[in-house]
């Protein structure tokens with residue numbers, strides 16, 4: 001049977017760059033576009049097909065670029081539009097597409113639209129935002145909704161005598177998607193970038209557009225899908241691009257509403273079901289890590305099942321908002337390298353498009369800051385204020401922020417063992433992890449058994465075996481507390497994948513006795529065969545994949 005040709009983004013592996021922390025070319029301590037250009041060979045060698053570039057637009061950087069003050073310009077600390085065009089062209093020469101980050105649930109309070117909107121109610125821009133008048137019941141504020149980064153979601157503007165809504169905080173006023181003129185502006189801007197030849201968009205908190213402030217439904221509001229469909233029609237239709245929307249609310253039973261073929265919305269969603277399942281119900285991300293492997297497997301499998309025949313999965317463990325996978329799910333100590341490979345393999349061999357977050361390809365770890373003054377993130381600093389007021393001690397707070405805070409993923413990429421890890425010749429905007437002398441790109445890449453080499457093999461394997469992109473998925477031994485195992489199947493082929501999530505040797509019970517041995521196609525140890533019999537013994541953090549034909 002001939003299979004239809006797959007779109008490029010189904011066979012490619014993605015790589016996320018957080019520009020501020022990637023590579024600094026001019027010694028001001030902040031990563032930039034020329035820094036990225038200087039490292040394109042690193043990405044080409046790795047084998048990735050596209051880069052998701054976190055925001056590089058003009059911004060006051062209160063939320064490091066997720067607060068945009070001009071959608072058609074580049075922040076001066078990152079470079080210029082010429083640098084951007086150069087990046088797109090040079091990346092393309094190396095077979096890499098550049099996917100932009102689209103942050104249009106809100107803009108920055110420094111955006112011209114908002115500045116005008118705050119001067120008078122009688123300008124078109126005023127209606128680009130959500131305004132409410134005072135309410136006597138809640139101390140003036142329209143309601144008691146809190147902003148994600150602390151404080152009230154409503155902020156008073158004297159000149160217009162009204163409150164505006166900022167879901168994340170006062171520096172990030174929400175754009176009024178119900179206003180057709182605003183939608184038109186946004187779509188126009190998106191087409192402007194797409195016409196430059198970018199590979200598509202990662203769409204920030206897409207679940208929040210279409211909110212209904214009256215009924216206080218913020219995520220997946222009544223108009224969200226209509227707006228995404230409008231966006232598709234105005235910008236995506238007929239273009240060879242990929243789109244992925246960030247949605248903390250998407251669940252297996254709503255996933256196809258975003259990415260089902262007939263919906264004409266986005267190609268994939270980034271869901272967080274496997275991420276926030278490990279967060280404490282009351283304490284949220286700053287509470288203890290409640291990771292439980294059977295729960296994790298069940299969630300991942302439920303997404304595999306939901307999108308088995310329609311839609312498409314994104315596969316990831318980390319991004320710029322999340323801790324480092326080896327610290328969170330693996331081991332920072334003696335099994336760091338081995339656990340980094342195990343995590344990569346069990347994630348990338350499911351069905352979907354895998355995303356690598358910068359530094360993951362060398363097994364970078366969490367930050368381990370010791371002082372409050374080392375934290376930079378607006379969410380962490382907002383939490384600090386709120387938690388201190390509740391009596392949480394500084395020490396306890398630092399422990400929480402070091403475990404799951406957003407700065408963990410934002411310490412600079414460790415390129416080599418020289419000062420500041422070769423990230424900058426100046427003073428880095430956020431401290432480099434002190435372990436850079438041992439953990440860095442130069443060191444890891446010089447080792448044929450390093451994490452980087454393993455990712456290279458993993459990505460290459462994806463190109464060689466159709467079963468990885470096309471095969472069906474079934475969990476094996478879902479209740480086993482130690483091992484993540486699954487089977488992929490395509491025609492007469494089967495691919496078995498095993499990963500031990502513990503630092504102990506474990507025995508994994510197979511559901512059926514095997515006689516065929518198959519061929520080991522990837523292993524993070526020196527395994528050369530799948531043992532026959534009814535169980536598999538795995539060394540600490542061991543992972544391997546076996547092809548049966």
Ligand code: ISL
Pocket residue numbers: 063066067103148168204205285320321379406
């Ligand atoms: O992880 C989160 C929940 O506690 C939040 O940190 C995060 O704000 C949420 O994941 C949405 O993230 C996206 O939008 C934010 C931006 O700060 C994040 O960096 C971005 O990924 C607002 O634009």
Ligand code: CA
Pocket residue numbers: 024025026027028029030031032077
């Ligand atoms: Ca710089």
